[in-house]
Amino acid sequence: MSKRARVAAKSAAPKKAKVRDVFVAVPFAGLTDETEWIALRELVPAATAPLKLNAELTEKYGDRDITLATILPMAWPAMVKADGRILLGLQRHVQSGDVNRDLAVALLNALETTPGQSVAVPALPGQGERLGDLLADGPLDLTMHETFGFWLDEGQDDDPGVAASLESANGAIAPTAKMAAVKAAYWTRMGEKSHIRWVLPHAESEALDALATLGAAGELTLGEQTRFAGMFRAHGRLVPVWDLPVDSEAAEWEDALAQFATRFEAALGKELTPEARKAKQGLIGRQLTLR
Structure with a gap:
């Protein structure tokens, strides 16, 4: 292909839409327990709360077992256990200017992830559904934890490497x-x-x-x-x-x-x-x- 033809082909190819970051100052506004969502993200080291999908997503994905967690191993955005249980992490490394949208995308991607596999999330989520569009909103039923043992499945702490990692994380928890x-x-x-x-x-x-x-x-x-x-x-x-x-x-x-x-x-x-x-x-x- 000539240089002119390559240039023409490149210019004719559809351009990928650029995803822009958007800062949302009050990202949890509208959620029933807005202040608890903030507290779990900014104040609490180890806690969990069950989440429930709304009727439309329950019909599509079934009655999935979903747990909101303050933080997950290595600050992952989400985990899908081998049995299909989903853990959604509030405190994470990669985030955009809209925390609510970040969490919504992580949850949607987790729902599409094969159990036991890593959940991939984009650096910038773009426009789309937010938590209020996905969840059956209501008060959070919080459980406080003294350790991060909720990360593990039964028997996992028998692995010396896993046990050492968990011990290190637990040591950073303030009462x-x-x-x-x-x-x-x-x-x-x-x-x-x-x-x-x-x-x-x-x-x-x-x-x-x-x-x-x-x-x-x-x-x-x-x-x-x-x-x-x-x-x-x-x-x-x-x-x-x-x-x-x-x-x-x-x-x-x-x-x-x-x-x-x-x-x-x-x-x-x-x-x-x-x-x-x-x-x-x-x-x-x-x-x-x-x-």
């Missing part, structure tokens, strides 16, 4: 407990401190104003020996953080957190005083953002 006083709040112990972190279910501006009102009134702590450490933004929601005595346990702070939640609800929607506006600037200056 974590789910608080009962409010949704999406978790106690954890890290190093020399214990903390409580709470994913607030309100728009950022609304939540920030309420925190500023409490800050101006000196009501941001959870009581004596505690400190309001600041907050971070995660997937479009604010997450306040409290420092606690390192030797305290989660159950000791249920009442204090419930009382704070009552104060917080009362502060929502209040017009900011000059003192609260000053407190707001201080809060903004200490705010971090997680994507």
Whole structure:
């Protein structure tokens, strides 16, 4: 083929559509347990929750056993066990600007993957279905785990290599407990401190104003020996953080957190005083953002 013919053939070939990344600031908005999805992705080391496909996909794929997991081995996006069970990982290495769409594509690809084989996912998922289009949405029935033993099938830990890998992963788990006083709040112990972190279910501006009102009134702590450490933004929601005595346990702070939640609800929607506006600037200056 002549050079001219090759150039003509190349120009005549259909061009592959370019997939662009799109950033979605509040990716879990619309899901019943939005704040728990955020907490499992950003706060909780080891937890699982069953997921159920909607009626249309159940008719197509059957009543598949699907489990949402905080993280999978090597931060894989999904696993399909030899018996067809699917594990969907929230915390992963490869991700786009739309976490919800990433998870939806991982789930769809897992549904099409032969049991026991690796699940392939694209670096950029492109436009398409989101979790709300695939799942029978509802509250997450969470199970907290002290180890990553849920990764393994029965007998797998007999393999020395698997056992060593699991031991290493387990060693990185910080003690974590789910608080009962409010949704999406978790106690954890890290190093020399214990903390409580709470994913607030309100728009950022609304939540920030309420925190500023409490800050101006000196009501941001959870009581004596505690400190309001600041907050971070995660997937479009604010997450306040409290420092606690390192030797305290989660159950000791249920009442204090419930009382704070009552104060917080009362502060929502209040017009900011000059003192609260000053407190707001201080809060903004200490705010971090997680994507």
